[in-house]
Amino acid sequence: MRHRIAVVGTGPGGLSFARVLHRHDHPVTVFERDPSLDARPPGGTLDLHEGLGQLAMEKAGLLMEFLALSRPEGQAMRILDTDGTLLRDWRPRPDERANPEIDRKQLRDLLLGPLDVQWGRGVTQVTPGTGDGVLVHFADGRQETFDLVVGADGAWSRVRPAVSPETPHYTGVTAMETSLDDVDTRHPDLARMVGEGSMAVYGVNRNLVAQRNSGGHVKVYAQFRAPLDWHAHLDLSDAEAVRSSLLSLYEGWAPAVLELLRQGAVFAHRPLYVLPVSHTWPHVPGVTLLGDAAHLMPPLGAGANLAMLEGAELAEALAAGPADLDATVRAFEERMWARAEKWAKITTAGLERLVSPNPAAALAVFEEVQPS
Structure with a gap:
């Protein structure tokens, strides 16, 4: 018997999770509080990193489609002084595809594909340990039960309180x-x-x-x-x-x-x-988090990439069954926490330097990640 699995949120992480499960013919229910696909602007562009977001697209069987839509030239970076003087003008090589850009809408549409999303289904609370599974409460008063609920619902997650008392600061x-x-x-x-x-x-x-x-x-x-x-x-x-x-x-x-x-x-x-750099929680059977719901960090290019890879990895592990569901999720959380802590430290330090009393510190960040 296949597990009853739900994911809350249609950001890059939640959709990556659902799309990889779908690719392995495992049913998954996707809940989104927005009333429709175009209810609000999808946001700006994302750079998908090799080994992170691009790896997630590969696991979803969508890497070639992503590469066809992405903009390698979007990796270019210009740094100006406050007086308008050009300080740095870095442009990628024609074959440089380490971090190509893609609009969020294009990425979302790619991942949505054949998925059946239940729009307008805002989650208000998740209650684990009910005997029959995890009870999901909705804003419209309805309730549904699942074996696993994955919270991919962002900074102000309604799933997070089921496993952690932490709130962003x-x-x-x-x-x-x-x-x-x-x-x-x-x-x-x-x-x-x-x-x-x-x-x-x-x-x-x-x-x-x-x-x-x-x-x-x-x-x-x-x-x-x-x-x-x-x-x-x-x-x-x-x-x-x-x-x-x-x-x-x-x-x-x-x-x-x-x-x-x-x-x-x-x-x-x-x-x-942000959430605390080392945010973890005691494992709760039937509930887990990924992306910003699990490890909200400064928006310096890592968050969406981590969320996508986490979603893809968890989906692959679940689809591989018939391993114990609880053990599979526990192992996923341990891997996620270690990787997220590393990136949370990097992005927290980066924000301190990019918005600091010393503008030269920001330029140094650029020098560390780009060739001269």
Whole structure:
């Protein structure tokens, strides 16, 4: 008899888990609180790493499709000084595919494929140890029982309380996100400044990052150290007021750089939260976590990659059956915790240096990961 398995969340980790199970002809139920596929924007671009996200795509049988859609040129990175001086301009080799970029929507659509997602099924609580399995409570009042529930539902996971009392804490760094459309036609000077991949400018306790997506779309992130309530006297729905506040915060930076903020029409508030670097939990039969639900860390390129590989590895282990379900999940958690702790330490240290009193520390991070 096959196990009754459910995954909560349709992010890259949850979909990787479900898609690999599907590839092995193992049924899986996918729950998502969003009412439909296009209920909210899917987010910006992701770089999938060799040995992490790309390995997950291979396990899902989707590596060639990913490579066809990905943008190797998106690995390019330009670093500017606050006065607009170009400090570094790194471009990948034509055959460089270590970390190619792909839009989240493209990745999501690839992973969704034939999966049957139950949209609008928000989970409110998960109760293990009911005798018949793990009881999942939904916002609409319904309940269902499973042998295994995998929480892949992000930073504010509704599954996490079933195994851990931890909640995310604020890092002291906030991001304001905006975007530009049709940048090559409407803003050719900004397009040239950003280049084919990403561009970053580092100042004292703040930075400004622009990242290309496909179709001439550019995401812009203003990151800075501030109290969590820094916006108490600011209406975040008032784009003009937010823009004025940000331009004041970045006063003295090159006009060409600040044009990225001046041209943004809508701003989204993204305070950065994390879980403890060494977050683990006593194993609870029938429930586990992956991705941000398990190890929320600074968004420096590791989170989605880890979530995807974790989802793919757990699915493969479960599909290999008929091994003991509980033992399989225990072994998965031990592997996940060790790998996640390593990356949490790296990304936590990275955030400290990328948004720091010493802009040179940020440039040093770039030097460590890119050739000269």
